[in-house]
Amino acid sequence: MYKRIYLILLIFLINLIPFLAYSSGNATTKAQDKLQVELPKIIIANISTRIAISIDDTSRIISENDSLWIQVNNQNTAAIIEGKQVVFHYTFKEKKEFQISFQNKTFTNTINPIPLWLSILPPLIAILMALFFKEVFSALFVGLFSGTLLIYSYQEASVFSAFFKAIFAISDTYVLHSLADTGHISIILFSMLIGAMVNLITKNGGMQGIVNKLSKFAGSPGSGQFVTWLLGVLIFFDDYANTLIVGNTMRPVTDRLKISREKLAYIVDSTAAPVASIAMITTWIGIELSYIQSAAVQINIDESPYSIFLNSLPTRFYPFFTLFFILMLVVLKKDFGPMLKAEQKCRHELEPESLENEVVSSELKEIQIDENTPTRWYNAGIPVLIVILGTFAGLIYTGWDATIWNDTNLAFGKKLSHIIGASDSYLALLWSSLSAVLVALALTIGQRILSLTKAVEALIGGFKSMLTAILILVLAWALADITKDMHTADFISNTLIASNVSPILLPSFTFILSALIAFSTGSSWGTMAILYPLILPASWALCHSSGMNDPESMNIFYITVSAILAGSVLGDHCSPISDTTILSSLASSCNHIEHVRTQLPYALTVGIVSVFAGLLPAAYGVSSWILVPVGFVCLYLIVKYVGSKTE
Structure with missing residues (x-):
């Protein structure tokens, strides 16, 4: 307790140092x-x-020929x-x-200018707070306050005036500015609509219907694990929904087949975030697009956020490798490390272990449905399909260019890339998500599964489920504006350039840094909020200072976009305080410490392969079409020769 108080006092003193040292205002x-x-x-x-x-x-000031x-x-x-x-x-x-x-x-x-080196303090303090307190909201808020206090300490003659203006500027300047952006509002609306749709198709039994259809094919430990993996891949649009639905519904099946709770929790946890981070229509996509857009604006890249997202997909090695790694464990029927012992123990027990003092959390209660609710798969399948196809149609509609489409010199892929690159992804996402919500509502009420009142309550419950993510988003946008005003990216760029850091190593360094922050905070979204506005502009400046041309710099930029997200997912998997890790343990009724202990070696194995078989060679320009198969081969060999049969 005292250590935390001392840390808060230290942070406050750090913020006062520049004020006491330099402040006399820009008055006179x-x-x-x-x-x-x-x-x-x-x-x-x-x-x-x-x-x-x-x-x-x-x-009258100047004639045409004068300077x-x-x-x-x-x-x-x-x-x-x-x-x-x-x-x-x-x-x-x-x-x-x-x-x-x-x-x-x-x-x-x-x-009295603010020294450039002080610009690193707001994000650095946010990172330190997150590492120490393991809580993202307070970390982002203190980071914001650090920035506003620095700014006003150089503008106000009184320390009290600077302090109070700094407090109020958080809300009346930076938070308000982040909410005034139409793109940001679009992201918030899309996230709320997707959350509402997910909650409604859960309450109307649609998601349970999909699970029931697939669980019929689970007749052995191998097929049971495969069906669990497949469900994790198919429920791609939200990691929370994935974790809670798959874990809670497949647990009776895996218990019957004597698959350990640790293995179930691992499959549930390691399909949730990886799938949500690479699928093109998820609750993640809006948040990530906003971070990418903020960075693109800083460095004046003339490319849409959705186009950058699509170009970064091939180098998201950790999510792809994780999904393949699980599949290899299932197909080869092998495990290693603590997971092997857990599986062997479960196979030899007459009855599966139950969790002592099992607690059903509010999250699990949220996905429980009435026993009389019909479980029809199409009540979930149709709305999800509308989101996918509707978004694609919206991208084509908003980016349509007849000249590009009729150009016979361009291949079909190039035409499509140009059109999607010029599209308004925010409009497409809003149209498709709203359409899906309306269709899900019509299916629910039309079949008399839920009354109008209960259906609307389910939608509102979905809105509420996204509140945490939206609060993180707003604070992250505000902190990004602080770092932009204080030119933090310039300081990081200058530091990297002065240190002669090779741009080739930047994606791998970013991946490791992102994993460490996510491990300490337990939040992949919080990690992305902190790192995207800092690292992306710095990577662009570092590449150009090293003599790279624009195409080469864009290659590093795309890989760095991927590295931040992939590293945050790795750290999230390894962290015992991660929300998805905790929910995976809860939904699978697995001892939480055992889940973390058995999952950690697997996550680190895939992370190491992602660096050496993915990020490093990709930065040298090796195609992902080569690296992804190479990574798959490496993981196959690891499972084959390091793993042992669980039977």
Whole structure:
């Protein structure tokens, strides 16, 4: 307890250091002859700053053949005309008096720029808080407060004024700004609609119908594990729904077939997030698109977020390798490490072990349905199909270009890529998810499975289920705006460039860093929220500083996008405090520590193969068409020669 208090005090003191050391405000302004100068609210040292001088009549300032110069600290500086302003750029290095002279008018101001190195403090404090307290919300909030306090400590003369303005700026500036973005609102609406659809097709028995259809094919330990794996792959649109539905419904089947609870929990846990992270229509896609878009805006990449997402898919080695690794364990009927012992113990017991003092959580209660509810698979299959096909149709509709489509020199794949790349993915996702919700509602009420009141309650319950993710999103967007205003990516880029870090190693480094943060926080979404705005712009700058051209830089950029997500999934799998890991144990009625202990060697094995057979060679330009089969072969050999028969 005392350690936590000391840490909070230390973080507060860290934030006060720059205030005490540098703060005297950017006040001291003297203006002669009404020269109106527009200075940015936030001035960062060693970063080019846009400064504008307002002029009533710019038409008389410069003729066509003359150059426009102004006096800045007694030196000529080039400027341009934009509307009714004369604009130039200036780089502040330290606190000093700043003077502008133009047309016999003078502007003087004492400028105290924020040192660039301080820009790393907000995300760094967020990471440290997450690592220490193992809680994402407080970490993101404290990171936000660190940033606003730094900004206002250089603008306000009073420490109390800086403190209170910093507190209020979290909500009235950064959170409000993140919610004012139409793209962000689209993500929130899509996530809520998908959550509502998932909850409704669970309550109307549709998901149970799919499970019942497939569970009939489970007649042996091998087929039982395969059906569990297949269900995990098919329920791709949400990791929570995947974990709770598959674990809870397949547990009686796997118990009958004497498959250990540890193995069930592993299959459930290791199909949930990997499938949700690579499928194109999931509750993850909207969140990831928003992070990608924020990074793309910072570095001015003229490519849609959905196109970047699609281009990054082939290098998401950890999710692909994990799904294949489970399949090899099932097909070869082999295991190793603690899982082998758990499986052998279960096979030789007369009755499967039950969990002592088993507790049914609120999450499990949420997916329970009335025993009189009909379990018809199409009540879930039709809405899910509408989301998939509707999104694809929406992408084609919003990105349609007849010129591209009629170009006989382009292959079909290229045409489709151009059209999807130019599409509005947010509109497509909103249209398809709303259509799916309406169809699911019509199927539920039309068959009199649920009354209108209960159906609407199920939809509202689905909205509520996404609240945690939305809160993380909003705080993450706000923290991303802080890092953008403070040019944190520039600091990281400069540091990486000065350290001569090879761009080839960046994806692997990012994968490991992402895994460590996710392991410590237990949140893959929180990890992505912290790393996407920092690492993606830095990777772009690092590639160009190393002499790479745009196509080569984009290759590293795509792989880095994949590495952040894949690393966060790996860390999530290994973490004992991860929500999906806990839910997997709960849904499978498996001892939680045993689940973590038996899953850890498998997750680390796949993670190592993902680095050495995936990320590293991919960064050198080796095609994923080669690397994915090579990774599969490596995993097959590991299972074949390291594993032992469970029978």
